[in-house]
Amino acid sequence: MNRFALLISILLLCIPSFAWNWTFPKDHGMHPTFDSEWVYVTGHLTDETGTLHGFQVTFFRHQLTQIPDSTSPWNSPHLYTAHFAFTNGDTGAFNHYETMGREHPSTAYGQRNHLNVFIKDWKIEMDGHKMAIDIHTNDGHFTLFLAPTKPIVFHGDNGKSYKSSQKNYSYYYSMPRLEGHGTYTSGSNTYAFTSASAWMDREFFNNLLDSKQIGWDWFSLQLDSGEDIMVFQVRSNDGSIYKSGTYIAKDGTTQSLNSKDIELIPIDYWVSDKSQHRYPIEWQINLVSLNKSFTVSARFQNQELFNSVPFPFFYWEGQSLVSGSESGRAYLEMVGY
Numbered sequence: 206m207n208r209f210a211l212l213i214s215i216l217l218l219c220i221p222s223f224a225w226n227w228t229f230p231k232d233h234g235m236h237p238t239f240d241s242e243w244v245y246v247t248g249h250l251t252d253e254t255g256t257l258h259g260f261q262v263t264f265f266r267h268q269l270t271q272i273p274d275s276t277s278p279w280n281s282p283h284l285y286t287a288h289f290a291f292t293n294g295d296t297g298a299f300n301h302y303e304t305m306g307r308e309h310p311s312t313a314y315g316q317r318n319h320l321n322v323f324i325k326d327w328k329i330e331m332d333g334h335k336m337a338i339d340i341h342t343n344d345g346h347f348t349l350f351l352a353p354t355k356p357i358v359f360h361g362d363n364g365k366s367y368k369s370s371q372k373n374y375s376y377y378y379s380m381p382r383l384e385g386h387g388t389y390t391s392g393s394n395t396y397a398f399t400s401a402s403a404w405m406d407r408e409f410f411n412n413l414l415d416s417k418q419i420g421w422d423w424f425s426l427q428l429d430s431g432e433d434i435m436v437f438q439v440r441s442n443d444g445s446i447y448k449s450g451t452y453i454a455k456d457g458t459t460q461s462l463n464s465k466d467i468e469l470i471p472i473d474y475w476v477s478d479k480s481q482h483r484y485p486i487e488w489q490i491n492l493v494s495l496n497k498s499f500t501v502s503a504r505f506q507n508q509e510l511f512n513s514v515p516f517p518f519f520y521w522e523g524q525s526l527v528s529g530s531e532s533g534r535a536y537l538e539m540v541g542y
Contacts, residue, residue, distance in 0.1 A: 248403030259524030420541015
């Protein structure tokens with residue numbers, strides 16, 4: 206069994222489907238009765254010189270099977286992992302980092318009634334509507350302060366976002382426009398970000414994918430017009446594809462998009478020297494029902510991450526630019542290549 210197939214098998218435990226009664230700020234916090242969840246923040250940073258940079262910060266919670274009758278403080282029910290990546294718009298360098306910790310009050314924990322997750326000296330938290338991110342790496346320190354300028358968006362059916370025709374799903378919402386400022390010190394360089402435009406995704410689930418599904422492509426577009434778009438497709442080993450998405454107007458109103466509304470067409474590819482994976486790094490996105498068409502192009506080819514926990518795997522996630530019906534910026538994630 207390859208490593209991505211192992212990931213799929215971990216995500217396959219199913220429970221009966223039911224509607225979720227959203228309550229905030231509680232649902233910003235952890236959902237320990239579910240197998241897995243993540244807090245995903247990606248975005249675009251402009252420094253004092255006007256240079257554009259990109260970043261990704263992700264915290265994951267994975268449910269563990271505890272050892273019966275063990276009194277060890279490390280016999281914890283949850284494992285936390287996190288990824289941080291920075292795309293340097295000045296040099297084109299792409300640096301990424303990871304950390305992990307079993308749930309313990311001194312090592313890693315996620316609050317249940319609001320967003321406050323930490324792993325050692327990595328942390329993301331919300332105080333009211335304000336968000337703070339604080340990441341310490343072996344060669345740097347990243348801080349970001351954000352606040353929403355649009356309401357929360359629930360994807361799918363009031364946040365129940367299907368990933369296959371077999372009714373696999375997650376509970377999924379986004380904060381598509383977070384604005385703020387921050388700093389990043391890396392080695393001898395310090396960047397002061399006078400503006401930030403970020404996108405936060407929250408998902409929690411037991412049965413994310415079905416047994417034939419092997420990977421996905423996910424896009425978040427922030428358009429200069431003030432509109433936002435999230436689309437994704439999940440790829441299966443028999444060639445079938447499941448697509449879904451959400452269009453978000455400037456005023457925050459939304460329109461759900463289904464497979465018939467979305468065309469995702471790869472245009473150009475890049476092959477990684479490290480993994481030998483062949484990633485589509487330029488895409489055409491046609492939103493048929495909205496009569497809109499976009500080209501999403503990776504700003505830099507090499508934005509591939511390698512992570513060792515909870516097991517080794519590669520994926521591509523990076524800053525991209527948007528042209529076509531509207532111009533803008535995007536983040537693109539590709540898994541399972």
